Amino acid sequence: MEKQRRSFNKMLLVFTAILSVGLFAACGTDSGGGGEEELIPNQEGLYVYGSNTIAANVNDLTAKMNAATLDAGQGAGVENMTDVYGKFMYIGANSTIEFTYVEQEEGTTYGAPGGGSVDSASVVGNVPVADEVIHGTLTADSDPIEVTEEGLYYTYVDARDRENMLFILMPVKPEIIGDATPGQWAEGTAITETHVSVDSAVYEINDVELNGAAGYRYRFNNGWHAYQGPEVVTLSSLGVEDYATAWADSTGNYDIGYFLDNIPNHLTGLFTVKLKFNASSGEWSETKVKTGDSFNDYSDTEIGWFGNAYLVDGSEPSGQWESVHMVKTPEQSDLLYNWNWTVELIEGRSFVLRDPDGTIWITYGGAAKTGSAFDNEDIVKEDGQDNYYVNTPGTYNVTFTIDSETEGRILTIEPAE
Structure with a gap:
């Protein structure tokens, strides 16, 4: 039995050695001083x-950079591109x-003169975020790139031209944005970092007011693209x-990822939102x-009729398709x-409802x-337009x-008796 155990241990050592050789190759030689090969x-x-980052040296398994995830609806229209890299990483x-590019079993180490530059993204060009980033051109055997602030960073490298x-290096400062959020699509709402480490990052916002029957997205900084x-x-x-598939899941537990469809939000209210990177x-x-209720107050909201399909006080009003009537x-x-309205509608014409300012x-x-x-089908959709069309007058x-709880909207039309 002891002999079998020793044989097994020898086999395990041989297997480990073979695995190491498969993962790594020797690069360079020592300079005569007896140093180990890199x-x-x-x-x-x-x-x-x-x-103090995800990998201490080039042969750590976590050092490998991934292909950057690209927006296939823009640029070259592809989801990734050879030698264009992106990686979320703790620093x-x-x-x-430093970076090492391995090609044909040869590795070249890169840094940046002066440790790189820190500038507003607007100075860098093609970086549409309202924040400072670390940037530069990778140069062989140059200074290591310096990072002052701890955090999760998105590291982007275009290595197509060696x-x-x-x-x-863009610091990750997530925002929630969309028609479900306080800033709508015009302004993101920041989510605060509560934890960051080599293993994970957590961001949280408490009692944020979200609108129901609406959508939102997360972006990684104050801007849409690194x-x-x-x-x-x-x-x-x-x-x-897919928004429709997600909306059908009323639990609100959605698989989010690098997708372009908005994330649904069913209910209006106050929420604690936590975003985590693994x-x-x-x-x-x-x-x-x-965490609580928050309902929009529509008591002072004015809504009226807009179009040419209705009578006001028994006659057609002036300013058809120009003014809002019966507000x-x-x-x-x-x-x-x-x-509520009781209104006489005219056959073969169309209308919509709206507020006087044109925001609703x-x-x-x-x-x-x-x-x-x-x-x-007394009232139908107008051909080629998103208007209501009157088939049957009366x-x-x-x-x-x-x-106001769900932000759901319903239009009910019945013939007057």
Whole structure:
């Protein structure tokens, strides 16, 4: 039995040695001083490593850089490109990093003169974020790149031209943005970093007010792309693969990733939102918990009629398709706001509902439709337009409803009795 154990241990040592040779190859020789040969990975590509970061040297398995995820709807129209790299990575305070490019079993180490530059992204060019980034041109055997602030960084390298390799280190400062969020699509809401390490990063915002029946996305800084050039455009935001499929999952637990569809939000209210990056998988996840109620107040919101399909006080009004007519504020019933009209409609013409300022439009696709006027096709969608079209003239009772809890919109039209 002891002899078998010794034989097994020898086999294990041989297997480990073979595995090491398969992963790494010798690069260079010692200079006569008896120093050890430097090992480099056997797999071609770009590697990043340094002090107090994800990898201490080039032969750490975590040093390998990934192909950057690109926006296939822009630039060259591809999801990734040879020798264009991107990697989320932890870098500690006052650290230095270097790159090694391995090609044909030869490795070249790169840094940047002066340790790289720190500038506003607008100075760098093709980096549309409102923040400072570390950047420069990778130069063989140059100074290690200096990083002062601890954090999670997105590291981007374009190595297609070995003589002119651009690098960018963008600090990750996530925002939630979209029509479900306080800033709508015009301004992101920052999510605060609560934890960062080699293994993970966590960002959290408490009691953020989100609108129901709306969507949002996460982006990694105050801007949509870590790099946006003529050919290369990084996909620097998170969404879901398909909005409709995600919306059907009322649990609100969605698989987010590098997708362009918005993430659904069903209910209006206050939420604690947590965004987490897992370094081992390279994936992001979200946790969203409703912590309170917050409903929009529509009691002073004016809605009226716009078009040429209706009479006002028995006659056609002036300013058709120019002015909003029969404007009124709603009646409130608990969380429901109802705008009610009895109106005479004209055959073969069309209309929409809207507010006088033109910020709220209730087009044919802008509300759920109920009532026999829709069931019987007395009112239909106008060909080629998102307007309501009158097939059957007559007097109708019309109610437009907003549910302030879900932000759902319903237009009900019934023939007046």
